[in-house]
Amino acid sequence: MAARFLQDRLDADTSDHKGPHLLCPCGHEARYAGRRPKTFESALGPLTLTRAYYHCPTCQHGFCPRDRELGLEGGSLSPAVLRMVGAVGSLVSFEEGSQLLHELAGVSVSPRQVERDAERLGVEIANDERTLTEPLSGQEVHGTAYLGLDGTGIPMRKEELQGRAGKQADGSSRTREVKLVAAWTANTRDDKGRPVRDPGSITYSAAIESAATKDTDSSLSAFAQRVEREAQRRDFEHAERQVVLGDGAVWIWNLTSELFPDAIQIVDKWHAKEHLWGVSKDIFGAQSPQARTWVAARYEELDEGRFDALLAAVAGCAEDSEEARKCVGYLTTNRAQMDYPAFEAQGLCTGSGVVEAGCKAAIGTRLKRAGMHWSVSGANAIIALRCCRLSGRFQDFWERRCLAA
Ligand SMILES: [Zn+2]
Known part of the structure; x- marks a missing residue:
């Protein structure tokens, strides 16, 4: 009934007829071509509105001034x-x-x-x-500010993967990588005095886009520009201390050094431990008790900053394990970013999967569900919508x- 009432009231008002001619968005003159009905879905139920319609002979497009006034343009849903x-x-x-x-x-x-x-x-x-490249009021970071960078694969439609190399047995790929930047603060302390992420402080921005910048490029990669925008919105550059957490991937540190030369770089400890667990599984098998004993010793070396001992233990397995060989490279490249005792002494958050959890919350729970297959444009649209909502x-x-x- 409410819908019917609204419909009758709007239809009785013919002020949307603005004379025989009206300027078309293309810049030419459109002609009045009568009133036309269209059904819109509104919160009150379906509304069939009969609106003044103008047609442009130059660009062959038509429009209804009322649709624009009511925010109904471009679809059939009420705002x-x-x-x-x-x-x-x-x-x-x-x-x-x-x-x-x-x-x-x-x-x-x-x-x-x-x-x-x-x-x-x-x-x-x-x-x-x-x-949006100015600090957003109420979202500026204070004290120690963190940025977390990560990537996660989402399942794609076949046609979106043509010619892309991947991890499948035949060299093909089923996924594309979404790259994500999360920004938060951790000025709260737990009962042991360790930094904890401030509730409600996290915001996200993400997309399937490239982070690769060639030396010959004069502009930043699409993802680097996204990171820069998120940092600007959070006023990251004016934080007392800047920290970037990553999983240890080279592209992340390259991008960090380029955008934030003063930021402290830290490998999220969760990722570092994940790598060590990968080595242990490869050597002893995931179910074996030895795998747990071996990795527990490595975690302790990592936590206590006995890096040379850690490196020697992993290198000692390199002959028999491909994972160990790769891990030696990973540890060597990221050594400075894994100085956990020093970071913790400075009251810095060394990560416990904050970024990983963020990736799950922002991307995984919506885009990685069973049976989903995305197009790049569809995924990027829903990711933008989701990040916008999760970021308040x-x-x-x-x-x-x-x-x-
Ligand atoms: Zn036109």
């Missing part, structure tokens, strides 16, 4: 429903999102349409994100969007 679609599309599969909208709000939007409109909104958010930026985006309409 409130589009916002709900954005919320569910960022959280659950499009199928589940469609069901939730029906159950919770009584609105009917097909899974296909949830997909289309959540992605459309995600593209808008991704474009908006590129323009959706409301601001929405307000800017309404002002622009």
Whole structure:
């Protein structure tokens, strides 16, 4: 009834007829071509609105001034429903999102349409994100500020993987890597005086994009630019201390040295231990008690800063284990970034999978679920939407969007 009432009120108002001619966005003159009906899904139920329609003979496009006034342009959802679609599309599969909208709000939007409109909104958010390069009020980091950089693979559609090398037996790939930057502070202390991540301080930005910069390139890689923007939004450069945590991948330290030469570089201890566990499994087998004993000794050496002993123990296995050989390289390259006793003495957070957990929260739980196969554009749109919401930026985006309409 409410929908019917609104529909009648809007249809009785014909002020959206602005005369026989109206300027088309292309710059030419569009002609009035009568009133046309279209059904929109609103929070009150379906609304069939009969709106003044203008057609442009030059660019062959048509438009309705009322759609623009009401924020209905470019789709068939009211702004409130589009916002709900954005919320569910960022959280659950499009199928589940469609069901939730029906159950919770009584609105009917097909899974296909949830997909289309959540992605459309995600593209808008991704474009908006590129323009936000000033510190965001209330999101500036203080004290010791952390950036975590990581990558995680998500399953892709076959056609998106043509000619890309991967880890499958035949050399093909099933995934593409999403690169993520997380920013947070850890000025809180636990009862033992160790730094703990401040609740609510973490924000994310991520995409499937390149982090490779050639020496001959004059501009930063797409991902380096993303990291720079996130740092600007958090006012990272004005923090008292800057720390970058990574998994030890070379591209991460290259990017860090280029963007933040003063930042302290730390290999997230969780990753360092994961590497050592990989070696132990390779030598003794995952189920063997020896694997646990061996790795416990290595963890202790790592924690206590007995790096030479650690390196010697791993190198001692290099003849029989490919993993150990690789690990020697990893430890040698990242030695300075694994000086844990020194970092801990300075009250720095050495990571306990904060970045890994962030990757899971921002990407894994939504994009790595069984049976999902993404296109690059679809994944990037949903990632942008998700990062925006998890970073507490959706409301601001929405307000800017309404002002622009
Ligand atoms: Zn035109």
